[in-house]
Amino acid sequence: MFSVLPPILGTIVAGYLSEGRWKHVAIIMLFGLLLWYSTDIGRIVYYYPFVSIFALILILYLREKICKLMFEKNVIKSIFGTAVLSFCSVMTDHLYGSFLGMWYLNLPAYMYAEVIPHFIKERLFMTLIGTVFTIMIIYLTKMIIKYSPKIYDKMLEEHINEYMQNKKDDHKVDPELLEKYNIKYPSQEEQKEILKKVFSQISKTPTDKTKDK
Incomplete structure (x- = not known):
């Protein structure tokens, strides 16, 4: 004992x-x-x-x-x-x-x-x-x-890719109308980058802190 x-x-x-x-x-x-x-x-x-x-x-x-x-x-x-x-x-x-x-x-x-x-x-x-x-x-x-920031970035990228594959794009946009009002609809790659920035800001990863510095 x-x-x-x-x-x-x-x-x-x-x-x-x-x-x-x-x-x-x-x-x-x-x-x-x-x-x-x-x-x-x-x-x-x-x-x-x-x-x-x-x-x-x-x-x-x-x-x-x-x-x-x-x-x-x-x-x-x-x-x-x-x-x-x-x-x-x-x-x-x-x-x-x-x-x-x-x-x-x-x-x-x-x-x-x-x-x-x-x-x-x-x-x-x-x-x-x-x-x-x-x-x-x-x-x-x-x-x-x-390696934790790299692992996080890799996991986030895979998650976003999976999300983009599964999501249904129901936005039927008239290209002529967009051009008339000078509005640009984001491509899939641009949507991925936007999602990545949003997730990174929410989680406050070490990668983001390093970038801020």
């Missing part, structure tokens, strides 16, 4: 860091450290959360730069920022998970000391996996944002 809480906190930390809200993350990490050192085992194995402390130092040093680095065009900077976010998220999960394990399972202090080499390997692997998935999500989101 308690194992659900640490991953949730880790996810919240990742969300905050991706928005540049590093102060919230620092508070969560500090509170976790206070919980750890408030226990007898925490004071005996005082060095156990050193990786979580390192994550907190990274947060305090980089602050909102973590968010900015993640979305940099430079690939190396983006990977670094994403790796920091993943690392801090994983170490938050680890910190609170260790405290809940101590509180619920009543493990002796020596077990925490013995497991340090194992959790370092485990958490670094989790950081790597989190980094890969986060980079994939960022890349996918950028592609969706980039």
Whole structure:
């Protein structure tokens, strides 16, 4: 039951860091450290959360730069920022998970000391996996944002073409009368363009905003 809480906190930390809200993350990490050192085992194995402390130092040093680095065009900077976010998220999960394990399972202090080499390997692997998935999500989101206006325009064009094929043109207009009063009846292509402009204004697509600018 308690194992659900640490991953949730880790996810919240990742969300905050991706928005540049590093102060919230620092508070969560500090509170976790206070919980750890408030226990007898925490004071005996005082060095156990050193990786979580390192994550907190990274947060305090980089602050909102973590968010900015993640979305940099430079690939190396983006990977670094994403790796920091993943690392801090994983170490938050680890910190609170260790405290809940101590509180619920009543493990002796020596077990925490013995497991340090194992959790370092485990958490670094989790950081790597989190980094890969986060980079994939960022890349996918950028592609969706980039191609969404084109996808919208294509769908709109198909919809209008279908509408024009299905609609019945009941307007029987006398060409001579139109010419006499200098009135031009729009062709099918012109009607399509008019419909496209109307739909675009109603939906306020990113394409329209770009054109306005």
